[in-house]
Amino acid sequence: MSDNFEPIIIGFTCNWCSYRAADLAGTARVKYPPNIRLVRLMCSGRLDPTFVLKAFASGADGVLITGCHPGECHYIEQNYKALRRYLLLKRTLTQMGIEPRRLKLVWASAAEGVKLAEEITKMVAEVQALGPLHWPHWENAATLLEGDQNMVLETEEVLP
Amino acid sequence: MTNLTSPNGKKERIGVYVCHCGSNIAGTVDVAEVATWAGTYLKKEGVVVARDYKFMCSSSGQDLIEKDVKELGLTRVVVAACSPHLHEQTFRTACNRAGLNPYLCELVSIREQVSWVHSDKIAATEKSKAVVTGGVRRVIHHQPLEQLHVPIHPATLVVGGGIAGIQAALELADAGYPVYLVEREPSIGGHMSQFDKTFPTLDCSACILTPKMVSIGTHPNISLLTWSEVTQVEGYVGNFSVTIRKKARYVKDELCTGCAICQEKCPKKVIDEVYEAGLGYRKAIYTPFPQAVPKYPVIDRQNCIYFQKGTCKACEKFCPTNSIDFTQEDEFITVDVGNIILATGYDLFDARRISQYGYGRLANVFTSLEFERLSNAAGPTNGNIVLRDGVTVPKTVGIVHCVGSRDRNFNNYCSVICCMQGLKFAHIVHERTGATVYNFYIDMRTAFKAYDEFYQRVLEEGTLFVRGKVAEITDAARLPGEEGRLIVQVEDTLVGKQRRIPVDMVILSSGLQPRADAKALAKLFGISCSSDGWMIEKHPKLDPVATMTEGVFIAGCVQGPKDIPTSVAQGAAASARVLGRIQQGEIAIEPIRASVDEEKCSGCRICNDLCPFSAILFHSDRNVSEINPALCQGCGTCIAACPAGAISGTGFSDLQILSQIDGLMLLGIEHSHPA
Numbered sequence: 078m079s080d081n082f083e084p085i086i087i088g089f090t091c092n093w094c095s096y097r098a099a100d101l102a103g104t105a106r107v108k109y110p111p112n113i114r115l116v117r118l119m120c121s122g123r124l125d126p127t128f129v130l131k132a133f134a135s136g137a138d139g140v141l142i143t144g145c146h147p148g149e150c151h152y153i154e155q156n157y158k159a160l161r162r163y164l165l166l167k168r169t170l171t172q173m174g175i176e177p178r179r180l181k182l183v184w185a186s187a188a189e190g191v192k193l194a195e196e197i198t199k200m201v202a203e204v205q206a207l208g209p210l211h212w213p214h215w216e217n218a219a220t221l222l223e224g225d226q227n228m229v230l231e232t233e234e235v236l237p
Numbered sequence: 238m239t240n241l242t243s244p245n246g247k248k249e250r251i252g253v254y255v256c257h258c259g260s261n262i263a264g265t266v267d268v269a270e271v272a273t274w275a276g277t278y279l280k281k282e283g284v285v286v287a288r289d290y291k292f293m294c295s296s297s298g299q300d301l302i303e304k305d306v307k308e309l310g311l312t313r314v315v316v317a318a319c320s321p322h323l324h325e326q327t328f329r330t331a332c333n334r335a336g337l338n339p340y341l342c343e344l345v346s347i348r349e350q351v352s353w354v355h356s357d358k359i360a361a362t363e364k365s366k367a368v369v370t371g372g373v374r375r376v377i378h379h380q381p382l383e384q385l386h387v388p389i390h391p392a393t394l395v396v397g398g399g400i401a402g403i404q405a406a407l408e409l410a411d412a413g414y415p416v417y418l419v420e421r422e423p424s425i426g427g428h429m430s431q432f433d434k435t436f437p438t439l440d441c442s443a444c445i446l447t448p449k450m451v452s453i454g455t456h457p458n459i460s461l462l463t464w465s466e467v468t469q470v471e472g473y474v475g476n477f478s479v480t481i482r483k484k485a486r487y488v489k490d491e492l493c494t495g496c497a498i499c500q501e502k503c504p505k506k507v508i509d510e511v512y513e514a515g516l517g518y519r520k521a522i523y524t525p526f527p528q529a530v531p532k533y534p535v536i537d538r539q540n541c542i543y544f545q546k547g548t549c550k551a552c553e554k555f556c557p558t559n560s561i562d563f564t565q566e567d568e569f570i571t572v573d574v575g576n577i578i579l580a581t582g583y584d585l586f587d588a589r590r591i592s593q594y595g596y597g598r599l600a601n602v603f604t605s606l607e608f609e610r611l612s613n614a615a616g617p618t619n620g621n622i623v624l625r626d627g628v629t630v631p632k633t634v635g636i637v638h639c640v641g642s643r644d645r646n647f648n649n650y651c652s653v654i655c656c657m658q659g660l661k662f663a664h665i666v667h668e669r670t671g672a673t674v675y676n677f678y679i680d681m682r683t684a685f686k687a688y689d690e691f692y693q694r695v696l697e698e699g700t701l702f703v704r705g706k707v708a709e710i711t712d713a714a715r716l717p718g719e720e721g722r723l724i725v726q727v728e729d730t731l732v733g734k735q736r737r738i739p740v741d742m743v744i745l746s747s748g749l750q751p752r753a754d755a756k757a758l759a760k761l762f763g764i765s766c767s768s769d770g771w772m773i774e775k776h777p778k779l780d781p782v783a784t785m786t787e788g789v790f791i792a793g794c795v796q797g798p799k800d801i802p803t804s805v806a807q808g809a810a811a812s813a814r815v816l817g818r819i820q821q822g823e824i825a826i827e828p829i830r831a832s833v834d835e836e837k838c839s840g841c842r843i844c845n846d847l848c849p850f851s852a853i854l855f856h857s858d859r860n861v862s863e864i865n866p867a868l869c870q871g872c873g874t875c876i877a878a879c880p881a882g883a884i885s886g887t888g889f890s891d892l893q894i895l896s897q898i899d900g901l902m903l904l905g906i907e908h909s910h911p912a
Contacts, residue, residue, distance in 0.1 A: 082904065087898060093785055094765065100320045108862025111360040114367055114901040115350055117321070119829060119889055122847075123873030131895050135902040148760055151786070152872035153849035162877070188767035194354065202403070 084138035084204040087125055088115045088197070093151035094187050095143035097123065101190030109194040110201045121145070122155025122192065126166050129180065133170075139179045139204035145182040156184075176207055249283040249377050252311040253369060254302060256293035258317035259349055265352035267362045271317065275369050282373050285309055293318050299331040306335035313379065314342040315372040317365065320349045324574065337380035339887070340828070344373035374900035378892045379475055384825040385866065389475040390575035390751060391415065391819050393812075396467055398557030399427020400801055401793025402580035403449050410458035412816050417572050418453060419481055420463045422511065423451055424529035427582055431512060433613040435660040435801055437691035443615070447528045455529040460572075464535050468569070473870065474788030475575045475824055479506045485565040487536035490523075491561040495532025499552035500524070507540045514606040516906070517617030522552045526615065526800030536561075576788045576815040579772065580808060581758060582796040583749040586648070593709045594640065594745060601723055602710060602743045605658055612665050618739055622670050624742055631741035635725045636667045637707045638678040642748030648767065649839040652748030653798040656682045660692055663700040674700045675738055677707045685800070693864040703738070710743055749798040762789050771797045781810040785828065790814055816822045829871035829888040835861045837883035844875035844884060 090096040096117050102109070102232065114207055118124060121144025129140045144156040168175045181200050185193040251835040253275040257263035268559055276287035286305055290298050293316055305311050314337065316328045321344040324745050329339035347365040355361040378556045395406045398420030406418045418425070418728050430436075430450075432442035453459055462481055469480035488499075496511040503520035512525035519525070524532065542549035543563060553561040588596035588604050596602045603611065614620035636659045642652040656678065663674045681702075683689040696702070709726040715737070722739040729736050751770030752758065759766040775783040781788050790811040793804035802859040818824055833844075833853075834903045840860035845853050852868035853875060855861075864875070864884070876884045876891070885891070 085902065085905065087901060095448070096320075097322065097785075100322060100346075100349045103320070103346075103353035106353050110353055111351070111355040111357060114364065116371070116874065116894060116901070118894070118895055118897045120872035120874065123877055123886070123889060125891065125894075127891070128894055129899065132898050132902070135899055136897075137902060145765075148756075149765060150765060151765075152870055152874070153763070155847075155849065155872050155874045158847065158878070159461035160872050186768070187765050187773055209405060 082205055082209055084111045084112050084201065084209070085136065086112050086139040086141055086197075086200060086204060087132040087137045088141040088143060089121065089128065090115050090152070091121045091144045091156075092115055092117055094145040094149070095121075095183070095185040095193060097187035098143075098185040098190045098193040102185065103196045105190055107191055109197045112201045112204075113197050120150065120152050120155045121159035122150075122152060124159050124161050124162060124185070126169070129166055130183075133175065133210060137184040138210045139181070139200060141197065141200055142180070142182045143185050145180075146186055149186060175210065178203060178207060179210060202215075205220045249313045250285045250309065250311050251279075251283045251313040251315060251373055251376060252302065252305045252309065253279070253284050253287035253373065254293050254298075254314070254316045254318075254890045255287070255289040255347070255365075256298070256316065257289060257291045257371070258293075258318060258352075259291065262318070262348050262352040263709050264761060265355060265361045266347055266356055266365045267367075267825060269356065270362055271365045271369060274366050275373070277778075279373050282370075282439060283313070283377065289860075294324050294327050296449055296480070298611060299327065299334075299556040302328065303511040306337050311337065311339065313376045315369065315376050316342065316344045317347045317369050317372065318344060320346045323656075340382040341376070341379050341445075343376040343379065345369060359572070363904050367901050370903045371897040371900035373444050373903075375893050375897035376721050378890060378896055382828040382887055385828050385830070386823045386825055387473075387475045387867070388823045389818050389821065390477075390573050392417065392572070392574045393819075394419065394467075394477070394479050394572065394574040394577045395580060396428070396577065397580035397582055397793070397795070398425030398453070398461075398463065399421075399580060399582045399793060400429045400446065400449075401582070401804040401808040402427070402578070403446075403453055404805045405578045405580060405792055405812045406459055407449065407452055407456070407867050408465075408809050408812035410456045412812075413457060414816070414819055416459045417574065418459055418461050419465050419467055420461075422465050422525065423464050423486075423523070423535040424531070425453060425461070425463060426526070426530070428606075429801060430526060430528075431514070431613070432609050433616070434661060436663060437687045439661070439664070442526060443579060450528065450530040454532075454853070461531060462570075463531060467761065470577070474716045474786075474826065475818075477574050477577060477788065478571055479574060479577070480569055480571050483566050483568040483570060484535075485538075486533060487538075487541075487561060487563055487564075487565050488533050489560045489562050490531065492558045493533045494558055494560075495524075495534075496557065497524070497527075497534070498555050498557065500534060502551045502555040504549070504551055505540055505542050507537065513617055514604065514610050516607055532559075536563075561786070563630060576790065576818060578792055578808075578811045578815065579758070579762060579764075579791045579795050580792045580804075580811075581752055581795045583798065584752050586652075586748040586750050588640055588745045588747050590647065591640065594637065594707070594743075595710045595712075595723075596745060599710060599712055599723060599743075601631075601746065603749050604745050605655070605662070608662055608744045612662075613671070621668060629741070630670050631666075631672050633673045633675070633722075633740040634670075634739040634742045634744065635675045635677060635710075635723070635738065636662050636744045636746060637710075637725075638676065638746050639706065640745040640747045641750070643679060648750065648769065650798070651682065653682075654800050655748055657688055657691070657800070660695045660700075662744055662746070663695050664691075664698065667695075667698050667700060672741075672840050675704045675725070675740065676700060677725065678702060678786060679706055680704075685802070703727055703729050703736065714758075729862065731860040747792060752795070755795075758795075762786065764789050764791070771795070782807055782814060787824070788818075827888070829886065830866045830869045831871065831873060831876050831884050831886045832866070833862050834863055834883045834885065835859070835863075837881050838862055839881050840878065842879055843880060847874050847878050
């Protein structure tokens with residue numbers, strides 16, 4: 078075991094561009110760190126913000142969203158929707174106390190295997206520098222949730 | 238949170254198959270360990286068998302899966318091998334043969350995404366386990382799906398009337414199916430119509446091209462739309478609806494006989510930048526060349542005296558059939574087609590960008606296309622090879638190879654045709670003028686049939702070859718004999734010396750570039766182009782004319798630089814692919830679609846505006862949205878956006894993806910100890 082912190086990053090890829098870029102990086106034997114694990118979606122527009130939160134909740138230290146370059150979406154314009162969600166997610170994560178740099182958006186066309194590999198390498202180093210994400214364990218989260226529920230109940234009592 | 242039972246509530250029986258891919262995977266990933274691990278630790282997920290095998294995609298590999306499905310009663314299959322873009326279909330078909338719905342199989346990539354990109358064996362093995370776990374967790378929630386079948390409209394749209402497009406259109410039309418051939422210039426013919434000779438056979442380019450052009454013009458199955466551009470593409474494979482702008486010709490084609498009197502009488506001479514590469518003139522009403530197809534001219538509005546000043550109408554006065562119509566306007570037509578072939582060709586590299594070569598500044602530096610026109614018997618000099626003054630025959634000619642190609646300042650790629658083009662020029666110059674010819678080359682690339690023999694022939698003719706990249710072309714004479722001439726400064730790498738070679742004429746064998754509007758074209762047709770701008774084929778070796786977008790094919794230089802025989806072959810190949818589709822009558826497409834659970838839909842209509850394909854209908858009577866599966870393309874944006882969680886998508890459901898994330902997170906990262 079290495080003493081260094083090894084982050085795990087979940088990467089969401091678009092079937093038409095970035096997944097192919099990952100294939101291309103493979104075919105060209107471009108090396109990048111093994112810290113990334115990819116999930117294939119049909120389009121970055123499929124990215125439900127829940128997926129990102131789920132990845133963090135399951136223990137990921139970073140999440141990479143990838144999609145086609147603006148204007149090159151296989152489904153015309155859905156990557157713009159991914160962009161919107163990404164920006165919202167950044168703000169949401171900040172409010173949750175998660176460093177926004179743990180979430181990254183990269184446009185990678187099917188031809189940009191090298192670029193994708195470089196971005197992954199960069200992101201792994203960045204998240205490594207940030208250190209592990211100390212997301213509360215699920216058991217603790219459950220008690221937190223209970224606390225929240227109490228708070229809601231209290232508020233309801235106060236409100237007319 | 239993690240749900241290990243499938244929707245029907247029973248525990249699945251899963252088989253895991255880990256491929257060695259020879260040493261491609263097994264060289265970096267301990268595949269046996271991954272299989273053993275999966276068989277032991279993923280039991281509670283339902284894994285009943287886990288095997289590793291040398292080549293899962295081989296027939297014995299597939300047999301292994303089929304046998305297990307039948308004998309062990311597997312209900313789900315996970316294959317850990319290469320990218321699903323390569324072999325997903327293979328393993329789905331194997332499952333299908335064994336009686337398992339093909340969509341209950343999941344292929345996870347441990348080659349492109351693990352063994353080929355990582356070198357640490359332990360880390361790669363651990364990641365493979367995580368990837369397999371992700372696949373296993375995901376496959377539990379797969380559902381049996383049936384492919385969708387859509388009818389194929391028998392008509393085809395071919396975009397681009399160069400040799401690749403011409404070939405494609407003729408193949409389809411000869412097979413008996415309707416073709417719309419759209420060309421943006423007034424005539425079809427493309428770059429090939431500008432050439433004098435074709436290498437290596439030295440066939441007269443026009444002599445072999447024009448019969449094909451005539452066939453296009455007269456073919457009953459071809460609707461030729463020149464001076465036209467595609468403005469909009471809607472629909473999907475089998476059922477595209479394409480809007481085409483027919484630019485106003487100001488000539489009634491039903492009346493015009495192509496007598497060309499209008500071109501004779503038009504008083505306005507215009508430098509022809511397109512067809513004559515700026516070396517010759519045309520009129521404001523023109524056909525680019527005498528053999529143009531169709532024969533009807535167009536009026537160039539920007540240069541027409543009538544359109545600019547309000548008087549003239551010489552063409553109208555002299556037209557014997559009253560075909561001139563100054564009131565014509567652009568017309569938009571919509572055609573239905575089942576498939577599309579893009580053959581839009583290339584642009585020539587702009588030699589002005591290499592300022593040290595002096596093109597545009599030094600009169601007697603010519604581009605390859607200019608030389609084609611200069612040497613063409615139908616060109617501005619009637620085929621006389623002369624300097625820019627129009628009379629002087631050069632005594633020494635230098636031909637510079639790789640202009641704008643194999644140069645990291647411009648284009649990294651080799652433009653394929655320039656070496657042979659340079660040799661062709663050398664032969665023509667030698668034959669017509671007897672001049673001394675120098676070829677300045679980096680490497681001679683004369684692959685393909687009869688090409689190297691042609692090189693030998695040009696060598697024997699006495700053409701001189703200097704190996705080295707030309708540094709500069711200048712008119713600044715330093716040595717006696719250089720005055721008034723062009724001096725080619727070059728390092729002769731074979732003798733290791735700098736040389737100054739005075740010549741009278743320089744021909745720049747310019748490289749090929751993607752069309753300036755390649756990106757817009759890719760966007761219009763929903764395909765991808767590389768960062769260079771060449772369109773990306775589905776597979777660089779095994780599927781060179783298909784694209785990732787079903788029903789859109791590419792042929793010729795739109796895909797990358799290539800010579801005429803290859804362009805013709807690709808045009809024919811693309812039409813063969815289309816013909817196969819048309820003759821089947823319908824095509825099976827992936828059943829990845831979204832659907833709305835009306836019980837959960839609140840009628841908020843958020844999804845309605847998100848769909849770029851207008852696939853979501855709102856029923857105001859029932860206050861629910863509904864997705865039309867024929868229009869839905871399966872991107873899943875509406876699924877992600879539905880606040881009520883009422884939309885679900887086949888193949889990529891929330892449950893499938895969330896479960897996969899869970900699986901992927903199961904293991905941390907371990908490294909091998911440094912030796």
